[in-house]
Amino acid sequence: MKYRKFFFIAVLMFSPIIAEAQCSMCRAVLESETDQSAAEGINNGIVYLMAFPYILIGGIGYFIYRSRKKDKSI
Template structure:
């Protein structure tokens, strides 16, 4: 039960943090723009692309955990 609470709290903390994921070159070029709309769009795209591998690794880890737990209860 304690681990579930810890995982939920960690999930909420990491999903509410604002991420700035631009490289230095992209930031330098996009900061010269007045509206900053393109910079926000590029930053959101980078963050979106960065999240996908973490979701996939988490899903694989969950299925491994689930299978190990199932095999340990069947013994």
């Protein structure tokens, strides 16, 4: 059970690295340039901004789960 949690957390931590989060308009404008470093920077920024709401919601969900579990054990 402990390894399953570790594997799940590791998959969630490394999944934004391989995600491509650009919208079609951003991709079209950035791919027309010869230098691809700007496109990579924009993509990394989008993924970075996308991760924090999921982390916050996950933290709140964990807090609620933990508080309900404590209440049931008492």
